[in-house]
Amino acid sequence: MVHRIFEEPNNVISGLKMKVTSGADILILVTFLVVQLTLAVENSSVVSVTSENLGGIVESNELVLLSFYTNWCRFSQILAPIFEEAAARIHQKFPDNGSVVLGKIDCDTEEELSDKFDILKYPTLKIVRNGLISNQEYRGQRSVEAFVQFVEKELSDPIKEFHSIDELKNAEVGDGMVIGYFVSKAHVEYDCYRKVASVMRNDCRFMAGFGELTKNLRPPEKNVLIFRGDPSDPNHKDYYSEYSGNMTSLRDLSVWIHKKCLPLVREINFDNAEELSEEGLPFVLLFYNKHDMGPVQEFKTAIQRQLADENRVNFLTADGELFKHPLYHMGKSVGDLPVVAIDSFVHMYLFPRFEDIHQPGVLKKFIDDLFSGVLHFNFHLALEAYEKSESTIDPAEFPPVAHESKFKELRPSKHRYTLINRSRDEL
Ligand SMILES: *[C@@H]1O[C@H](CO)[C@@H](O)[C@H](O)[C@H]1NC(C)=O
Ligand SMILES: *[C@@H]1O[C@H](CO)[C@@H](O)[C@H](O)[C@H]1NC(C)=O
Ligand SMILES: *[C@@H]1O[C@H](CO)[C@@H](O)[C@H](O)[C@H]1NC(C)=O
Ligand SMILES: *[C@@H]1O[C@H](CO)[C@@H](O)[C@H](O)[C@H]1NC(C)=O
Numbered sequence: 001m002v003h004r005i006f007e008e009p010n011n012v013i014s015g016l017k018m019k020v021t022s023g024a025d026i027l028i029l030v031t032f033l034v035v036q037l038t039l040a041v042e043n044s045s046v047v048s049v050t051s052e053n054l055g056g057i058v059e060s061n062e063l064v065l066l067s068f069y070t071n072w073c074r075f076s077q078i079l080a081p082i083f084e085e086a087a088a089r090i091h092q093k094f095p096d097n098g099s100v101v102l103g104k105i106d107c108d109t110e111e112e113l114s115d116k117f118d119i120l121k122y123p124t125l126k127i128v129r130n131g132l133i134s135n136q137e138y139r140g141q142r143s144v145e146a147f148v149q150f151v152e153k154e155l156s157d158p159i160k161e162f163h164s165i166d167e168l169k170n171a172e173v174g175d176g177m178v179i180g181y182f183v184s185k186a187h188v189e190y191d192c193y194r195k196v197a198s199v200m201r202n203d204c205r206f207m208a209g210f211g212e213l214t215k216n217l218r219p220p221e222k223n224v225l226i227f228r229g230d231p232s233d234p235n236h237k238d239y240y241s242e243y244s245g246n247m248t249s250l251r252d253l254s255v256w257i258h259k260k261c262l263p264l265v266r267e268i269n270f271d272n273a274e275e276l277s278e279e280g281l282p283f284v285l286l287f288y289n290k291h292d293m294g295p296v297q298e299f300k301t302a303i304q305r306q307l308a309d310e311n312r313v314n315f316l317t318a319d320g321e322l323f324k325h326p327l328y329h330m331g332k333s334v335g336d337l338p339v340v341a342i343d344s345f346v347h348m349y350l351f352p353r354f355e356d357i358h359q360p361g362v363l364k365k366f367i368d369d370l371f372s373g374v375l376h377f378n379f380h381l382a383l384e385a386y387e388k389s390e391s392t393i394d395p396a397e398f399p400p401v402a403h404e405s406k407f408k409e410l411r412p413s414k415h416r417y418t419l420i421n422r423s424r425d426e427l
Contacts, residue, residue, distance in 0.1 A: 045087035049103035051112050063100040063154050064128040065138060065147075068114060070107050073122040073418040079142055086147035093148070100151055121417035129154070130195040132250065139274055158201040159194055162209045173228050176261045177205040181214035181224045189223045189247040196253045204261035223247060227260040264308060265300045265315040269322065273410035276314060282344040282370060283407055284313045287320040287327055287337055295338035295354065302357040306364060313342070313367060326406035342370055343407040349375045350403075375402065
């Protein structure tokens with residue numbers, strides 16, 4: 001074996017040939033190489049995560065990025081060296097114990113973890129912050145630079161401190177803002193607020209003030225959290241409200257902030273489409289014309305009034321210009337906006353008349369019909385009737401017209417992931 005290596009003229013090791021004169025020297029050299037190799041492997045900056053060490057790792061680190069991979073997945077193979085280099089760079093930038101770890105989980109040997117994290121594609125990059133396992137994923141570019149930037153952003157302070165009341169008054173509220181008035185920064189309740197804020201950093205704005213500055217804004221020796229909604233949004237039920245729950249419960253505080261900051265109706269675009277589609281809920285979409293935003297407000301009001309508790313679907317607004325492809329597919333164009341439709345990821349169903357969203361119960365029935373299978377049934381009925389040309393039904397009279405889903409194309413792409421096949425009910 002050793003001989004063969006030395007016989008190869010182009011082998012790197014041949015450069016050392018002259019120094020190696022005896023069998024013992026060769027043995028030393030080989031041992032040296034093996035040790036080097038082992039060190040290099042053990043020095044890997046990416047931690048191998050198993051069901052045994054997962055708990056300890058997520059609990060003792062502020063941020064953990066977990067790559068769920070398999071050895072046979074081509075995209076996982078491409079990612080591995082990039083992830084390794086990113087981990088090394090990140091480790092240099094953030095050497096502190098307890099700040100950030102990049103870990104990898106072999107889904108072939110760690111089936112339990114793969115199930116627990118609901119892995120449907122490889123590689124899936126899950127984000128765990130402050131021990132809180134969420135369903136958030138890293139969906140950015142898979143480059144060393146992008147991973148480093150992501151970690152830098154995630155480790156930055158999610159809370160902006162205000163140093164004067166004017167600064168607070170002039171702060172941009174955006175879609176909503178949570179403000180904390182704290183006795184001191186070293187308070188356990190502030191620590192809890194900071195943890196929740198870091199998880200929700202992309203969904204809300206967060207501010208905090210401390211000590212004397214906030215003395216008149218809170219009861220003595222107590223901390224207060226308030227939510228301020230977007231003052232320009234007429235639908236904001238509670239423009240101003242105070243948190244009355246447990247200030248040290250990460251769960252309770254997360255639920256409250258989630259409820260306050262995440263609107264019932266969200267905007268879909270190409271950046272968030274993959275994530276929204278992976279939530280797995282059918283989309284109820286309003287396609288609007290961006291030069292006429294009235295229908296967007298109307299849609300939001302209607303959902304707020306009639307469907308605030310509907311949690312089987314995602315309510316979304318879509319710029320009809322940006323999403324003209326699915327519109328076109330339903331036989332509609334920008335001139336027909338506003339258009340309401342359901343996309344179940346199998347079919348798209350057109351809601352017959354936009355104006356009917358104001359009729360209490362009509363949109364709800366449309367959604368109920370999706371889940372009871374009526375929409376799907378009607379679709380096949382209409383199709384059959386159409387195919388039997390003796391039919392006297394005017395095609396325009398068909399019950400809600402169905403088309404093949406177009407939004408399923410926005411789901412995780414097979415050009416980026418190895419997808420695991422899991423069949424769904426046809427809605
Ligand atoms: C381990 O990796 C770090 C960072 O990549 C490097 O600075 C260090 O020299 C390596 N240690 C060994 C023993 O190779
Ligand atoms: C980091 O923390 C872990 C667990 O607390 C400990 O085992 C390890 O020795 C620490 N490493 C450094 C460099 O402090
Ligand atoms: C608040 O939540 C924390 C953490 O969940 C818990 O330990 C504590 O008992 C709770 N306090 C009250 C008053 O419920
Ligand atoms: C995925 O599952 C469906 C339904 O079980 C099956 O018809 C289809 O052939 C499967 N596709 C692949 C690629 O395995």
